[in-house]
Amino acid sequence: MIEKPPMTTSSPKSMQPEPARAADLNPLLDAFAAGQMRALARLITLIDNRAPESSEIIGRIYPMTGRAQTIGVTGPPGAGKSTLVNCLIARYRALARKVAVVAIDPSSPFSGGAVLGDRVRMTGHYKDDGVYIRSLSSRGSHGGLSRTARETVKLLDAFGFDVIIIETVGVGQTELAIMDLADTTVVVTVPEGGDGVQIMKAGLNEIADIFVVNKADREGADRIKAELELSVHLRPAGGWRPPVLMTRAAADQGIEPVLGAIAKHAQFLAEHRDAARESERRAREFIEVLAAELEERATRAVGAGSAHSVVEEVRAGRLNPYSAALKLLQDGASVADLLGNHANGLGPGKGGRA
Ligand SMILES: Nc1nc2c(ncn2[C@@H]2O[C@H](COP(=O)(O)OP(=O)(O)O)[C@@H](O)[C@H]2O)c(=O)[nH]1
Numbered sequence: 001m002i003e004k005p006p007m008t009t010s011s012p013k014s015m016q017p018e019p020a021r022a023a024d025l026n027p028l029l030d031a032f033a034a035g036q037m038r039a040l041a042r043l044i045t046l047i048d049n050r051a052p053e054s055s056e057i058i059g060r061i062y063p064m065t066g067r068a069q070t071i072g073v074t075g076p077p078g079a080g081k082s083t084l085v086n087c088l089i090a091r092y093r094a095l096a097r098k099v100a101v102v103a104i105d106p107s108s109p110f111s112g113g114a115v116l117g118d119r120v121r122m123t124g125h126y127k128d129d130g131v132y133i134r135s136l137s138s139r140g141s142h143g144g145l146s147r148t149a150r151e152t153v154k155l156l157d158a159f160g161f162d163v164i165i166i167e168t169v170g171v172g173q174t175e176l177a178i179m180d181l182a183d184t185t186v187v188v189t190v191p192e193g194g195d196g197v198q199i200m201k202a203g204l205n206e207i208a209d210i211f212v213v214n215k216a217d218r219e220g221a222d223r224i225k226a227e228l229e230l231s232v233h234l235r236p237a238g239g240w241r242p243p244v245l246m247t248r249a250a251a252d253q254g255i256e257p258v259l260g261a262i263a264k265h266a267q268f269l270a271e272h273r274d275a276a277r278e279s280e281r282r283a284r285e286f287i288e289v290l291a292a293e294l295e296e297r298a299t300r301a302v303g304a305g306s307a308h309s310v311v312e313e314v315r316a317g318r319l320n321p322y323s324a325a326l327k328l329l330q331d332g333a334s335v336a337d338l339l340g341n342h343a344n345g346l347g348p349g350k351g352g353r354a
Pocket residue numbers: 075076077078079080081082083084105107108109114214215216217218247248249250251
């Protein structure tokens with residue numbers, strides 16, 4: 001099943017009226033829990049549109065998460081990421097594992113890959129319920145996209161996919177943040193001139209758990225492989241040393257070693273679980289969600305023609321924004337009044353009040 005994000009023009013940053021809400025989340029979440037793909041798709045759309053109930057959705061499905069293996073695939077545009085992902089899908093399906101793909105690279109669609117596209121269709125994976133491919137719109141703000149990606153991965157995890165592959169172009173900070181979601185990050189590069197240098201410049205070098213030199217049929221593959229191997233040896237001893245593998249994804253060649261390396265890295269992670277780091281990660285995630293939730297609520301509350309006295313004072317220029325913000329925070333009741341239940345559409349008694 002391949003889905004594109006629906007075209008809408010809503011923007012979480014603009015001060016527009018509150019977007020339309022799902023009347024009641026319960027039937028949708030029930031359908032999701034019953035394994036209905038359409039419910040999954042609708043929930044992802046709500047998340048992708050940064051609907052006000054996003055945090056409630058993720059909070060409620062959270063107990064069902066934590067089972068999936070997440071694999072990030074990144075690298076320059078045209079390196080063959082989507083082609084490689086198609087190869088991986090076919091292999092994982094052959095192992096009866098359910099695979100979801102989150103594509104944040106709009107440049108190359110999945111359905112178009114000539115050779116593997118046909119193969120996937122031939123083996124029936126195209127209509128396979130065990131494969132779900134979803135591209136996210138890049139509408140979100142800087143932090144918005146990585147948040148959308150993280151929440152989408154949680155939905156897919158909770159839905160029961162065994163393997164979740166996140167494809168994104170490795171160019172900026174947002175992409176690096178998105179790769180932070182993955183248990184295992186595969187950096188795909190190609191023999192074209194200067195590509196190795198670009199990988200290092202983009203900071204992809206540090207985040208790679210596995211290097212793949214794709215288009216190994218082209219000249220210069222050995223050279224970039226040697227370059228990458230040299231950089232790998234600069235890593236501290238005792239840690240994970242990323243293997244450098246060669247593939248010809250368009251010909252479906254060299255894929256088994258990639259699967260093997262992913263499995264080996266997963267095993268390494270399992271053997272080196274770091275409870276302190278996981279605790280730190282959860283705390284950081286809490287701060288991120290809290291900050292984003294406050295920003296979204298403030299944007300809605302201040303934008304929706306709020307009759308709140310502090311907002312009116314600020315708008316009229318009688319109270320400066322700094323003093324106003326501090327004044328509001330000094331009084332829990334005022335915070336709840338401005339940003340509380342009515343602002344996110346949760347009814348009383350649903351636990352939304354501070
Ligand atoms: N020569 C060669 N071309 C490849 C190989 N793998 C992928 N390609 C081609 O490279 C182009 C870009 O591939 P794509 O997977 O869309 O790259 P992405 O932008 O990184 O996702 C497509 O035309 C592929 O058919 C390979 O191993 N060798």
